[in-house]
Amino acid sequence: MEGPRRPAPAAGVARIAVDLLGGDHAPAVVVDGALRACSADAQLHLLLVGPHAVAEEIIAMLPDADRDRVAVHPVDGVVGMADPPMRAVRADTSVRAATGALADGRVDAVVSAGHSGAAVTAAVHALGRLRGIRRPALAATLPGVSGPVVLLDVGATTEAHAKVLAQHAALGVAYAQALYGIAAPRVGLLSTGTEPDRGDRARRAAADLLAAPDALSGDAVYVGLVEGYDVPLGGPADVVVTDGFTGNVLLKGVEGAYALAGGAPPPTVARAAALLGVPGTVVVCHGRATGADVASGIALAARLHRTGAADRVARSVSSATAATLGEVTT
């Protein structure tokens, strides 16, 4: 794995930098989420990145015994939801400072809610990209009928491009193996039907790349085109690949449908997504995240750290074939 060297933390400890200023309802929901996460996981150490007063508010609400698990990195700059993502390269923004702490080895992972473009920009700026990966992807997990479905990209890269889709398939495979222990993930390409040639130009080109014999590493298998149904329900594929525009719209549409359907055990659609393609563990919660969502994002970051997912994804990608992961020019 490329990236920072750092001393091995105590066994089981996960040191998470939390961006206090990300999201529509920051910092209130982030404060709530941080408190929930601290209470749920005694091996969690938090670095609160944001205004000193907000961090002090969290610390004041913690039981005395928990306070030594929380440190503060004071910074006041924010990337608002309406700001351009490039603002996140500025060191005085909370999201860039949080990813900087990861790059410096002071934490094991970063969690940011809100402007996902800003989080992606800050992460790439601080950490760089995995070799051969032109554009990172955000991976969300949906609870299918028979197991988890990893959907990517849900918003990091909005333009559809065949080689990027193929690279993201490789990232999704590595993620499903590392986080869910799926030895031979089945990969589907999201389209408008399952018959060959359905979809747009980018999909037809990506299907050709993915159908090549050595397109996916190890035991992963490309199962062809899948449809919208297959993401919430699961079944044909463990990993579903699409562009960040379609994936973002689909994930939110599924969330909206669950919210409207109510009643039945509301499947917990992950409101936190893992950023893949960078050498490090970065979790992004969306702009409408609640305190519970932020807490589950922190829990996901801790789990990713403890399972060594980022290292495993990096190793897997570095062994993927040049055919699939060749440089993308647009």
Place this chain on the structure above:
Amino acid sequence: MEGPRRPAPAAGVARIAVDLLGGDHAPAVVVDGALRACSADAQLHLLLVGPHAVAEEIIAMLPDADRDRVAVHPVDGVVGMADPPMRAVRADTSVRAATGALADGRVDAVVSAGHSGAAVTAAVHALGRLRGIRRPALAATLPGVSGPVVLLDVGATTEAHAKVLAQHAALGVAYAQALYGIAAPRVGLLSTGTEPDRGDRARRAAADLLAAPDALSGDAVYVGLVEGYDVPLGGPADVVVTDGFTGNVLLKGVEGAYALAGGAPPPTVARAAALLGVPGTVVVCHGRATGADVASGIALAARLHRTGAADRVARSVSSATAATLGEVTT
């Protein structure tokens, strides 16, 4: 309205051509759907387009009194789900024969299940397009919390293009006015966030077109960007515009989520979509349609005919501004 002249049918009568060979489970589900529709609507007259033996099976199952409401157009050619859409220009295919019956004025509307690309191709070949409309759109309706949400395109035109999106907004406005009586439809452009500049290049360009003062006719209002949640839940917009790739994936994803959520009153997501942009009433059910779905597609076609929706959409579009509806070159 451009299109065929035909004698006025008896008041309330709706003459619907039904493609017996469309869909994964044709003809069984189409037979079932046609029988359900006949039984539900005494003013419905069906023209069964497909193999003689299949049509005779339907007629044999009808009560004697209903048989004079059903006629047969025997044709054996099929456009299978895996066939190229262009096959649907052949006069010996059921879908082209059905749209031909509409062009000739023998029926008031067409219903086809299955290969939506084939249905679109057959409709454009038989009927042409409305003047100024480069590409047709399929419009589906979802039951939002406070009223219907018209989503288009759900699969007719898969490549995203700003001018096509703007044209489809005009079609969606006219459809919402005609079918749902929404005098001043609120139009949203589907994207990855509500802040300006969210989304891909096509979305940013389409947002500029739609924000122009005269982009939408009459009292329609452009409300800006909306997100995936807003399609099943409704709220910000009555009409949500997106490309046919994203719309198709989203609609099926929402359906899958409802199927998984079960329990709660399962909102009836329309499994039938109206084809807009052609001079005539064409309804497309999707490839996995059940008999009940086909019946509701026939009912939608009858309703569209009785409300004069196709004529109203055509008139509305012909009065839309040249700025929005200028010829699209790609």
